[in-house]
Amino acid sequence: MAKNVLIVGGGMGGTIVANGMARQLVDELRTGAVSITMIGNTERHLYQPGLLYIPFGRIRESELYRDQRSILDRRIVFHSDPAKQIDVDSSRVVCESGNSYSYDYLVIATGSRLMPETIPGLTEGAHCFYDLPGARKMRTALEEFRGGKVVVNVNAPHKCPVAPLEVTFMLYDYFKGKGLLDKTEVTYTYPVGRVHGLENVANWAKPEFERLGIRYETFFNTKEVNPKEKTVSSEEGVTLPYDLLVTIPPHQGQQVIEDSGLGKGGWVPTDPKTLRRDGSKNVFVIGDTTNIPISKAGSTAHFEADTLVDNLVSLLQHDHWARNYDGKVYCFVETGLKTGTYIWFNYETPPNPSPPSQMIHWFKLAYNRLYWMSARGLL
């Protein structure tokens, strides 16, 4: 009997799993012993980390997208047909078209979504570069900005935990380059009691903020935004005025996860080492979709996907478990428009940022192009 591997989600995690498996299961795919099917929401694949550069005019929009089929191994069957119901009891996924797909192994990689509407006034009052329309709108706002109070407002939970720091440092360099620093005050707000969730990153970023004159307000969980008065208020009782508000809005998992009863908030309870859905032997979850208490980031999805490829291939070929996920995450961090650093960590090792340099910034720019090789399972 042929074994069907079904991947729900065509983002970074799902795509790396699909291509990685196809490269290792050459004979099985040729003989029909294994099939790999992907269900995605869109025909186009977006390189999400590139959105950070759009407001600053530092990347071309055409660099952000590829046709999904063009980056998938041709032996992978792809349907652009959003999943509507994931039934893990009957091992079947039903899509919006009405078509349904059965599986022997299921990979859930549906990702997360932006939920600015959960905070009153946030959608109307704030700019957000986490999607293309928002990044374009922020670019226009920056072009028209002539000085004033800028608030970078971070909400929980959110993906790409270093992006709020990156955009703050990039805004500083941008205003400096336009000669607006003496007329501009930048304030960064963060939900917990330090400027970043990672203690070592916070210990590095706080003196950097102080050196550059960037203000910060910690223990700031946004309660509401008043777009008319141009103020943003926190649950903790602090209100800040703004002329330009940039937000990283709270996120949730996808609606299909909630509709399928797989997890509150769209986050699927998942074993942190095996990446199996709690209670399932043949359902795996990767990327933002899990409830594992680690960074929701492309890098996390990438290293989880690498682990999952080894395990699924080993299970299909030898009925044998290969290895556990060790929590590895590696992130480049832009520290301005010309310098960068990086962090890596896993379940055992805390991160420790290296001194920022132009070289690491160039590495990050290079990776923005090399990403398409990662997605194809080559890097």
Add this chain to the structure above:
Amino acid sequence: MADRQTIDARGAFCPGPLMEMIAALKLVAVGDEIEVLSSDKGSSADIPEWVAKVGHEMVGITDHEGHWSLVVRKLK
């Protein structure tokens, strides 16, 4: 009877136990409890400080020698 949800954030460096708790509180009903297991000593101070600022209730902190259990009840 209030529900209690447990988050095992032991060994989690990012985004950290308090951020996990803030995210979880958004998804539960008033009166429900969140228990966070944390191996980060700083969280045993950060979480009560934040809970007091925002106006939820700190139900208890237990030192399990190597990790802490912090239970918070959502009040609003």
